[in-house]
Amino acid sequence: MTEVLLAVAGLSVQVGGRPLLREVSFELRAGEALTLLGESGAGKSLLAQAVMGNLPRALRAGGRVTIGGATTAAADGAARRPLWGRALALLPQEPALALDPLARIAPQLAEVHALVGGAGFGQAPALAARQLADIGLSHAVRRYPWQVSGGMAQRAAAAMALAGGARVLMADEPTKGLDAHWRARTVETLQAVQRRGGCVVTITHDLRVAQALGGRLMVLRDGEVVEQGEAQAVLAAPRHPFTRALLAADPAHWPMPAPQAAEGEPVVRAQGLAKRFGERRLFEGIDLALHSRDRLVVQGASGTGKSTLGNVLLGLQPADAGVVRRRPDLPATAFQKLYQDPAASFAPHARLAQSLRDVARRHGRAWSQVQACLDRLRVPESLLGRRPAEVSGGELQRIALARVLTVQPALLFADEPTSRLDPVSQQEAMALLLETAAQTRAALVLVTHDDDIAAAVATQRLSFGEAAAA
Template identity: 30%
Template sequence: MTSVVHITNLSIGFPQNERANAVVHGIDLTIDKGETVALVGESGSGKSVTARSLIGLSGVGANVRADRFDIDGESVLNFGERDWRRLRGEKIGFVLQDALVSLDPLRRISQQLSDAFGRRGLFSRPNVGRDSHALLRSVGIPDPERRLPQYPHQLSGGLRQRALIATAIARQPSLLIADEPTTALDTTVQKQILDLLAERRKAGHTLLLISHDLAVVSRLADRVLVMQNGRIVEEGPPGRILSNPEHPYTRQLLDAVPSAGSRGFRLSPPSELHSRQQTARPPAEPVERLRIPLPAKHIDQENRVLSALNLFKRYGGAGGAFAVNDVSFDLAAGEALGIVGESGSGKTTVAKIVLGLVEPDDGTVFIGGEQWSNIPETRRRLRRASMQLIAQDALSSFDPRYTVEKIVGESLDSVGIFGASRRERVLEVLDAVRLGSAYLHRHPRELSGGQRQRVAIARAFAPRPRLLVADEPVSALDVSVQAQVLDLLAELQAASGTALLFISHDLGVINHLTDRVLVMKDGRIVEAGGVEHVFSAPQHSYTRALLDAVPALA
């Protein structure tokens, strides 16, 4: 069979200190024509830099070496920038995770497609419009006449991702690389993109998929390569890799996937086992799966921390659509309540109303039995310490000039803790999130994604809030780091008795972490109840559609 990619003994490092900063160590990678290969592994494993080496974008100063490096039968070992530009788009298309960042916000979709057609478009202008219409239809974008003159911000997340895929396949490249193409998408939109990629696979196109979502991999891949610390530690068909893994690191990745079966148990391994697995090279003897119970928590149903009664919120004036439409719920001390729904369902608007950042048009929010909504901010300010937020993007929520000590400490202003007492409390919560004093003087840019999220959690728990609102706090994390953060949240909630309002599009996370769930659609709660009951016996057709859209491990 013809190989689109044939690489042997690939190493990628950085010349300023190559030994210390090597990220890929002598791997072999072959992708046959019509094959879908998946690279999986946690952040820092080397999978994205490996994929980027296929288009000459490994990074500034990267030193890429290989015994053989062929793309579509052509050696690229001695390629210069002009050679790589010829290859990009013509032979390899690239789809990144965030379409809003990847697409030019100042150019219309039609202009970006014209660019993507490249020389063919320049020399055959009359065909660009026709080809653009056909291309948008091929990636499942309805009404291309209306979409072509629009800008990226005018498209939904799913349409933006489809438009990005369209730019990547405009010149019908031999290989499409998709780097985490569905990570930031909700369940139903994710299914649409996966269906599109599955159709291309069925049509015989060649795909390299980079993902930390093992369920996505099991659906699309013909072959899976598991990467750890720059090395491929296991390789094989997804059925075997995901059901009967040989390497302990692969088993660790599978054990970290949240689900109904993991409820009440830790997702991440004990630190000693984790260290042993990180350093293991050859496949080890099968290790019995360790399931360590999470600490028991106490839910005080008599202590209502949050009550929301008949909330309404409309944007765009009297004729606008309701973002929140007659929503009511309550939350007890020590309880975890999940809110799920696709983008635009109203779940984040509910969170903003609960936090007092947006006032409802009608209805009332009570915190601890006292009115919270539609009152002067001066009356709310003294009570704000009782609630805290963990945002999706920790880095954007930090002042980049602040050290970790100052980031965590600023949440203590509202409870009047200063001086030596402040440092003592900051150290206490940093220890609780397993960072410690070594991180006090670091800045956000010096932290990994998982470390930043731990700092965000430490900041939220520092003033000992009664209510914690977490809006997609793990959606951008790989499966191993996500497991650690979810374990941490569960442990801290059990120890503190804090009520948790957890918003996510990941039904596996909701199933694992929360006690009850609200399912929202078009601003309304269409189903509510205990998470096990709702997910095992859904009553509403929309809930069933959400569950059906979740990719399952093979």
């Protein structure tokens, strides 16, 4: 029988005596995979951070973690730190927080190859360049993380997690923000770790990824394991009501949108828009007109300019060619953006309640309106006393959605607004987004890589990398 690479026994996490994760146990041998499903905030990312030994100070871990035969107390994170990158690696959920914004991508990756992978400084740059070329980032070797798209940053962070050659890899939402091609490539990369004699723990909300990875599946809710077993068996015949609800809420089952007639003067009109990034052409010849209650879905491969188009429409970036006309009776604050990376859109040291109250005060909204959105999105009031880094990515994404809906914009550019949410929360969040947009007569521009979400939302479509159809 092959050796056990990772064993977790009775792993728990508490804050101030309140349990966040309860008695989780599993073990993985060489070549095996475990996928974690569950609602946003259920403790999936906490589990990964506890295994790494990288929990925030206020949290306390219990239980034991065994890596490659060496057992340590879960609370003794310092004992596992020498294993980071070499034996135990984590691809975190937020690439913006994993990459150094002041260092170019290729040198960052080369440093990992040299200092963690043992390649040496002479060989490391060539290894980094080859790895970046393999993941379609050869054009980005001289760029900083903030100069690439969210999907590109995700791929760069994954490359760095793999560069040290760790046999135990934990990947937290590794396909978030990736198009279908790179989602499949990421799954292949995780499977390659297994073929090389490693094991993989994958946290995902994407049921297609769980299906493709196979292995074992564990479903968490409120910090507890409610179901586990072979992935194909659980997905085909779930026993627990929550697992059934997760599968039923998959976007493939959402109803199609009803057609809508254009209303009044366009909120925004664009003609002949073109934009380049350095030597790369992102888009050109874009013509569109968005009226109240229009829902335009923008799709295309990572890095093709979808987010940039939204920034141009909102007036955050200038176009290289063409013109944008916004309805003259609308103030600048009527054009709002829901960011792809929610962590980067909140003041890091301000508590979430303060950030929300500042927005409500700035736009003359009652606090009860904010609370109504938070209630619809199932955001507990207890989270508002925390800072952005102290909540999960999915929880922060829901709070960001409540914040922007409080403003009641005339045009909302939503950049992958549900990518960090489980299917149930995703369906609830999208329903609230569409309902609020309809009530306030807002136009919506939605960026998504999910074809099923696009089909359920779009009244117009714009595809990059191929002829646009609107």
